[in-house]
Amino acid sequence: MEEMKFDKSVFFDMSYGMYILGVMDGERPTGCVVNTVFQITSEPSVVAVSVNHDNYTNGCIKKTGMFTVSILSESAPQEVIGTFGFKSGKDTDKFASVPYTMNEAGLPFLPDNTCGTLTCKVVDSAELSTHTVFFAQVIGGVRRAAGDPMTYSYYHKVKNGKAPKNAPTYLKDEDIPKTAPAEKWVCGICGYVYDGSQGPFESLPDDWKCPVCGAPKEMFKKQ
Amino acid sequence: MEEMKFDKSVFFDMSYGMYILGVMDGERPTGCVVNTVFQITSEPSVVAVSVNHDNYTNGCIKKTGMFTVSILSESAPQEVIGTFGFKSGKDTDKFASVPYTMNEAGLPFLPDNTCGTLTCKVVDSAELSTHTVFFAQVIGGVRRAAGDPMTYSYYHKVKNGKAPKNAPTYLKDEDIPKTAPAEKWVCGICGYVYDGSQGPFESLPDDWKCPVCGAPKEMFKKQ
Numbered sequence: 140m141e142e143m144k145f146d147k148s149v150f151f152d153m154s155y156g157m158y159i160l161g162v163m164d165g166e167r168p169t170g171c172v173v174n175t176v177f178q179i180t181s182e183p184s185v186v187a188v189s190v191n192h193d194n195y196t197n198g199c200i201k202k203t204g205m206f207t208v209s210i211l212s213e214s215a216p217q218e219v220i221g222t223f224g225f226k227s228g229k230d231t232d233k234f235a236s237v238p239y240t241m242n243e244a245g246l247p248f249l250p251d252n253t254c255g256t257l258t259c260k261v262v263d264s265a266e267l268s269t270h271t272v273f274f275a276q277v278i279g280g281v282r283r284a285a286g287d288p289m290t291y292s293y294y295h296k297v298k299n300g301k302a303p304k305n306a307p308t309y310l311k312d313e314d315i316p317k318t319a320p321a322e323k324w325v326c327g328i329c330g331y332v333y334d335g336s337q338g339p340f341e342s343l344p345d346d347w348k349c350p351v352c353g354a355p356k357e358m359f360k361k362q
Numbered sequence: 363m364e365e366m367k368f369d370k371s372v373f374f375d376m377s378y379g380m381y382i383l384g385v386m387d388g389e390r391p392t393g394c395v396v397n398t399v400f401q402i403t404s405e406p407s408v409v410a411v412s413v414n415h416d417n418y419t420n421g422c423i424k425k426t427g428m429f430t431v432s433i434l435s436e437s438a439p440q441e442v443i444g445t446f447g448f449k450s451g452k453d454t455d456k457f458a459s460v461p462y463t464m465n466e467a468g469l470p471f472l473p474d475n476t477c478g479t480l481t482c483k484v485v486d487s488a489e490l491s492t493h494t495v496f497f498a499q500v501i502g503g504v505r506r507a508a509g510d511p512m513t514y515s516y517y518h519k520v521k522n523g524k525a526p527k528n529a530p531t532y533l534k535d536e537d538i539p540k541t542a543p544a545e546k547w548v549c550g551i552c553g554y555v556y557d558g559s560q561g562p563f564e565s566l567p568d569d570w571k572c573p574v575c576g577a578p579k580e581m582f583k584k585q
Binding site for chain 1: 367368369370371372373374375378379380398400401404406410412433466467479481486495503514529530531532
């Protein structure tokens with residue numbers, strides 16, 4: 140077979156949602172953002188979710204065998220994605236800054252800005268190079284009227300989002316097609332591009348922080 | 363643990379794309395529609411795809427270990443989804459009615475109305491009750507400028523689509539929340555709801571066929 144062309148930007152056109160996994164770490168709730176949750180079988184209802192080995196949530200799922208999936212709606216603020224996507228549950232109390240509820244199974248979920256929550260019990264898993272794929276039976280499901288679900292594409296286009304390095308869909312900068320150059324202030328931690336909504340970047344107060352990951356203003360670089 | 367509420371309509375808010383798998387059945391190209399393709403790892407690039415045991419394509423992937431994933435764009439006509447989603451590759455030459463190209467790996471893909479195509483080589487798989495999840499390394503990728511990718515939600519909302527019975531996301535009619543009753547003509551084979559674009563249903567010619575699955579007019583039922 141001749142060597143094939145491999146333009147990694149083709150991955151940009153695959154469609155995903157945006158989800159918060161909720162797990163227990165002993166007595167403490169924690170979790171992370173994922174975009175790769177999908178339904179595998181309908182009878183029984185089984186979902187698959189891919190979680191990086193380096194995510195603290197991965198070990199918690201392996202220990203407890205249980206997790207919730209809260210489906211983010213478009214109304215979810217960037218801070219939620221920043222807290223759950225760009226900080227580690229190992230040393231951050233992620234649920235301290237985000238309203239949550241415990242369900243009948245003793246698991247945390249987000250009642251606000253979410254279209255619904257699944258409660259899942261792991262039935263099998265597969266280990267890949269950097270990620271574990273958990274297969275889990277859905278044992279509870281609640282739907283909420285909260286507008287349209289947030290797609291990964293919406294997060295990128297409207298919220299200026301970037302995939303954390305642990306995400307299966309992470310692309311190195313050199314793999315991302317360059318668009319026309321323009322002055323942009325980019326967060327050195329999470330890649331958030333300042334949207335100009337609070338005036339010129341230089342005029343932002345010194346204690347201004349990245350709305351996605353909370354990095355201080357000096358972590359931003361002009362591009 | 364107390365018994366949990368399980369409203370299956372919560373699955374409606376999970377986000378997916380729409381994809382055509384292309385495989386070889388001996389010398390003959392065949393394939394099917396899937397909505398559950400997602401990237402699992404980025405280095406190397408590995409995707410997962412869920413295919414029902416009853417899909418003819420499943421056996422072809424197991425035999426050859428290779429498939430393409432063509433990412434449908436919103437411009438893809440319903441006939442493509444009807445042909446690839448509601449007919450079996452066992453007794454239908456699906457590629458006879460849809461323009462296709464063979465790539466360097468000897469696999470068929472759809473060049474039209476698609477945002478791009480991945481070429482994939484199976485590296486592992488997991489068997490679930492009704493579906494096989496194939497893990498496959500992406501060895502080739504081509505992106506095309508073809509508008510926005512079609513999401514599963516777009517297919518449902520704009521194209522009046524329904525999941526085939528073999529789909530992981532298939533819901534039985536009794537699980538689907540009822541909306542306000544209105545006279546609708548519904549295809550008894552694939553569930554397509556006539557959109558009225560060619561006038562009243564009763565006035566359609568006798569040789570009119572379901573645009574999704576090709577079923578004859580008499581297969582439609584008034585609801």
